[in-house]
Amino acid sequence: xxxxxxxxxxxxxxxxxxxxxxxxxxxxxxxxxxxxxxxxxxxxxxxxxxxxxxxxxxxxxxxxxxxxxxxxxxxxxxxxxxxxxxxxxxxxxxxxxxxxxxxxxxxxxxxxxxxxxxxxxxxxxxxxxxxxxxxxxxxxxxxxxxxxxxxxxxxxxxxxxxxxxxxxxxxxxxxxxxxxxxxxxxxxxxxxxxxxxxxxxxxxxxxxxxxxxxxxxxxxxxxxxxxxxxxxxxxxxxxxxxxxxxxxxxxxxxxxxxxxxxxxxxxxxxxxxxxxxxxxxxxxxxxxxxxxxxxxxxxxxxxxxxxxxxxxxxxxxxxxxxxxxxxxxxxxxxxxxxxxxxxxxxxxxxxxxxxxxxxxxxxxxxxxx
Amino acid sequence: xxxxxxxxxxxxxxxxxxxxxxxxxxxxxxxxxxxxxxxxxxxxxxxxxxxxxxxxxxxxxxxxxxxxxxxxxxxxxxxxxxxxxxxxxxxxxxxxxxxxxxxxxxxxxxxxxxxxxxxxxxxxxxxxxxxxxxxxxxxxxxxxxxxxxxxxxxxxxxxxxxxxxxxxxxxxxxxxxxxxxxxxxxxxxxxxxxxxxxxxxxxxxxxxxxxxxxxxxxxxxxxxxxxxxxxxxxxxxxxxxxxxxxxxxxxxxxxxxxxxxxxxxxxxxxxxxxxxxxxxxxxxxxxxxxxxxxxxxxxxxxxxxxxxxxxxxxxxxxxxxxxxxxxxxxxxxxxxxxxxxxxxxxxxxxxxxxxxxxxxxxxxxxxxxxxxxxxxxxxxxxxxxxxxxxxxxxxxxxxxxxxxxxxxxxxxxxxxxxxxxxxxxxxxxxxxxxxxxxxxxxxxxxxxxxxxxxxxxxxxxxxxxxxxxx
Numbered sequence: 001x002x003x004x005x006x007x008x009x010x011x012x013x014x015x016x017x018x019x020x021x022x023x024x025x026x027x028x029x030x031x032x033x034x035x036x037x038x039x040x041x042x043x044x045x046x047x048x049x050x051x052x053x054x055x056x057x058x059x060x061x062x063x064x065x066x067x068x069x070x071x072x073x074x075x076x077x078x079x080x081x082x083x084x085x086x087x088x089x090x091x092x093x094x095x096x097x098x099x100x101x102x103x104x105x106x107x108x109x110x111x112x113x114x115x116x117x118x119x120x121x122x123x124x125x126x127x128x129x130x131x132x133x134x135x136x137x138x139x140x141x142x143x144x145x146x147x148x149x150x151x152x153x154x155x156x157x158x159x160x161x162x163x164x165x166x167x168x169x170x171x172x173x174x175x176x177x178x179x180x181x182x183x184x185x186x187x188x189x190x191x192x193x194x195x196x197x198x199x200x201x202x203x204x205x206x207x208x209x210x211x212x213x214x215x216x217x218x219x220x221x222x223x224x225x226x227x228x229x230x231x232x233x234x235x236x237x238x239x240x241x242x243x244x245x246x247x248x249x250x251x252x253x254x255x256x257x258x259x260x261x262x263x264x265x266x267x268x269x270x271x272x273x274x275x276x277x278x279x280x281x282x283x284x285x286x287x288x289x290x291x292x293x294x295x296x297x298x299x300x301x302x303x304x305x306x307x308x309x310x311x312x313x314x315x316x317x318x319x320x321x322x323x324x325x326x327x328x329x330x331x332x333x334x335x336x337x338x339x340x341x342x343x344x345x346x347x348x349x350x351x352x353x354x355x356x357x358x359x360x361x362x363x364x365x366x367x368x369x
Numbered sequence: 370x371x372x373x374x375x376x377x378x379x380x381x382x383x384x385x386x387x388x389x390x391x392x393x394x395x396x397x398x399x400x401x402x403x404x405x406x407x408x409x410x411x412x413x414x415x416x417x418x419x420x421x422x423x424x425x426x427x428x429x430x431x432x433x434x435x436x437x438x439x440x441x442x443x444x445x446x447x448x449x450x451x452x453x454x455x456x457x458x459x460x461x462x463x464x465x466x467x468x469x470x471x472x473x474x475x476x477x478x479x480x481x482x483x484x485x486x487x488x489x490x491x492x493x494x495x496x497x498x499x500x501x502x503x504x505x506x507x508x509x510x511x512x513x514x515x516x517x518x519x520x521x522x523x524x525x526x527x528x529x530x531x532x533x534x535x536x537x538x539x540x541x542x543x544x545x546x547x548x549x550x551x552x553x554x555x556x557x558x559x560x561x562x563x564x565x566x567x568x569x570x571x572x573x574x575x576x577x578x579x580x581x582x583x584x585x586x587x588x589x590x591x592x593x594x595x596x597x598x599x600x601x602x603x604x605x606x607x608x609x610x611x612x613x614x615x616x617x618x619x620x621x622x623x624x625x626x627x628x629x630x631x632x633x634x635x636x637x638x639x640x641x642x643x644x645x646x647x648x649x650x651x652x653x654x655x656x657x658x659x660x661x662x663x664x665x666x667x668x669x670x671x672x673x674x675x676x677x678x679x680x681x682x683x684x685x686x687x688x689x690x691x692x693x694x695x696x697x698x699x700x701x702x703x704x705x706x707x708x709x710x711x712x713x714x715x716x717x718x719x720x721x722x723x724x725x726x727x728x729x730x731x732x733x734x735x736x737x738x739x740x741x742x743x744x745x746x747x748x749x750x751x752x753x754x755x756x757x758x759x760x761x762x763x764x765x766x767x768x769x770x771x772x773x774x775x776x777x778x779x780x781x782x783x784x785x786x787x788x789x790x791x792x793x794x795x796x797x798x799x800x801x802x803x804x805x806x807x808x809x810x811x812x813x814x815x816x817x818x819x820x821x822x823x824x825x826x827x828x829x830x831x832x833x834x835x836x837x838x839x
Contacts, residue, residue: 001806001808002558002801002809002812003554003555003557003558003559003803003809004554004558005808005809005812006558006562006811006812006815007554007557007558007561009561009812009816009819010561010564010565012821013819014378014379014382014383014386015383015814015824017378017379017382018378018380018382018384019377019383020380021375021379030833032833033831033832033833034833035832035833039803048415049415050415051413051414051415052411054415055411057376057380058374058376060373061374061375061376061380062375062376062378062830063830064827065375065827065830068703068827070823071823071824071827072827072828074820074824075824075825075827075828076822076828078825082776082777082778083773083774083776083777084774084775084777085770085773085774085775088831088833099743105587105588105589122649150770150774151766151769151770151773152766152767152768152769152770153766153767154766154767155772161634180636201715217611220438230833234833236831325635
């Protein structure tokens with residue numbers, strides 16, 4: 001009797017997931033993974049001979065397994081249940097926080113050093129005076145919110161890296177660490193690796209204080225209360241709570257003219273459509289591009305920004321101080337930054353990165369090209 | 370194909386098993402051969418299945434020749450045929466597996482620049498070569514009858530449960546079942562249990578602790594305790610990975626009516642290294658004993674010769690594991706320890722409480738695995754040094770984290786290395802005969818194991834990107 005049951009269990013196990021995976025229609029994309037899912041491959045004799053069809057079928061099966069999302073969420077639940085404190089390279093922290101696991105071992109000191117040297121040289125080549133050169137590195141949540149990390153969790157040494165940055169780019173480095181430590185919980189998303197608009201606003205006010213300019217006033221508005229960010233996608237924890245995402249608006253900011261790679265957009269600098277997708281952080285500027293420009297901002301001067309996605313929630317505060325802002329993301333930009341510096345009448349430069357990206361991104365030295 | 374992948378479970382098995390049972394009995398060996406050869410083996414390496422086909426055909430023919438010569442009393446001819454078979458088989462294994470190692474060594478010693486051969490190692494060649502050799506040698510020795518049915522012989526060599534990662538099934542082990550076996554519901558159900566245990570061992574225990582090893586082995590100078598945690602993680606990882614695979618193989622074999630020999634018998638309860646090697650990868654030990662140690666003279670030619678034989682056998686055993694010198698060192702490491710135990714250490718250990726022997730064995734085993742895990746000698750030396758001294762000190766906060774965050778896996782790895790689960794399982798089976806509830810519990814726990822393993826397996830293919838990949 002028991003043996004009949006065991007046989008049945010096995011047959012159901014194999015049967016359900018084989019037949020079910022084949023019969024269920026192929027899904028197009030995985031919202032959580034931000035990538036397309038493999039579709040059922042075409043069967044060709046050549047594909048079989050080269051082994052390509054087999055490899056494609058392996059991938060197809062992994063991607064289109066019946067109830068895949070539920071199974072993966074189940075995996076996270078099981079791992080949490082048995083006490084695992086980091087899943088998918090993300091620490092499961094206190095108070096509903098998720099923090100990216102970046103350890104000392106993962107840091108390549110040569111990359112960081114060469115990036116810092118590149119930024120310093122970039123500033124020197126700009127021909128601008130020191131007061132017009134600005135370097136901002138956003139401290140990681142793993143440092144500012146280190147008391148949320150599980151006990152004994154390893155995290156890379158931010159402070160020594162900050163000191164190194166200050167030393168190499170002497171003068172242009174603006175330290176926003178201390179302001180982000182105040183009410184730190186508000187300054188970083190719980191489920192995303194970016195800082196919140198609140199955090200960016202505090203950094204903006206500190207930026208103004210250091211530079212001796214008057215900060216402008218903005219209106220805080222709620223964009224969505226169902227935000228689940230990149231860290232939720234990495235850990236896929238069904239216990240993650242949706243959070244709020246805000247923007248700070250200013251009168252007239254809909255009339256900013258925003259062009260991406262030379263083409264004008266129809267959404268100003270805020271892409272409302274992104275609020276209906278999973279990647280709500282992309283509301284700010286719609287994402288990251290090689291080169292984009294914002295004009296008609298109401299101020300004076302031309303600011304050139306070299307950045308990663310952290311700048312997206314910070315730049316809206318800076319825009320009204322300038323007339324034109326050119327934004328470059330070295331990961332996607334194909335062109336010459338030094339040409340731009342010469343020909344576009346740039347009056348100020350800003351390099352703004354999240355520390356975690358800056359410490360490992362190999363594209364930074366391209367700004368010297 | 371990897372056993373713990375959706376394509377194998379829900380593509381291959383879902384097709385092959387039902388067809389196997391629907392076919393009339395005398396077609397089952399044919400189906401086993403065709404599906405194992407052209408679907409399972411050829412899946413990842415289409416061209417290389419021809420190499421295996423050559424070996425099968427060659428040994429099938431020489432097997433008949435050897436048997437024929439012996440029958441006619443032509444013993445020299447039989448011996449010649451045997452020697453040719455051994456040379457060809459070992460030659461092919463040596464060519465595909467070890468040539469590039471020798472080329473790169475000659476290059477570095479003589480300063481030459483001979484280019485390496487552009488060949489990949491045919492999967493399972495180390496296993497199926499030993500299996501086909503066991504057949505021809507045993508035909509020569511008269512330990513088994515010749516197999517004149519090509520399909521049956523091919524089915525023996527290729528059958529998918531044991532083709533890629535063992536157990537090393539000698540022909541004599543399955544001779545009877547190859548020609549005439551009885552599949553039964555009881556055997557199938559037992560196979561399901563073994564398969565579920567194996568799958569869980571691999572996916573739940575082996576993979577999780579394997580990740581801990583990966584993280585620690587990438588550290589440049591871990592504190593001493595962390596280095597030990599890494600070595601321990603690898604110790605458990607390799608056991609549950611290999612044992613899990615063997616369990617799945619034995620389970621699937623049982624489903625189809627084959628009784629493969631056991632490969633592991635709780636090696637980590639051993640109180641001596643001699644005992645360890647009677648419990649670890651038992652089919653390999655048996656093969657080397659039967660076909661290398663005994664032909665060399667074993668222990669029948671005096672102590673000096675026995676020591677030499679042991680060192681030869683263990684050097685070869687180590688080297689069989691991979692085309693790199695650390696494996697040879699690993700083999701000789703154990704060879705030396707076994708010789709010492711044989712000479713006086715075993716007698717000495719027996720006088721001490723068994724805990725001492727157990728700790729002694731585990732210590733040597735863990736260190737042995739560090740040798741095994743590092744093909745790069747400088748990394749190996751650095752790691753061994755970290756076990757004794759590290760600039761980072763004895764331990765840090767992260768050592769504690771590594772223990773606590775993986776506590777569940779440390780505990781069940783330790784638990785399932787002991788005899789406890791076995792005794793529990795036996796008790797359960799006895800009770801389930803009297804009280805139905807225990808039988809129900811057993812079925813439910815198998816279903817739960819399969820589900821949990823499935824979830825973890827699904828998660829392995831989870832690959833999120835920060836920005837959209839199109």
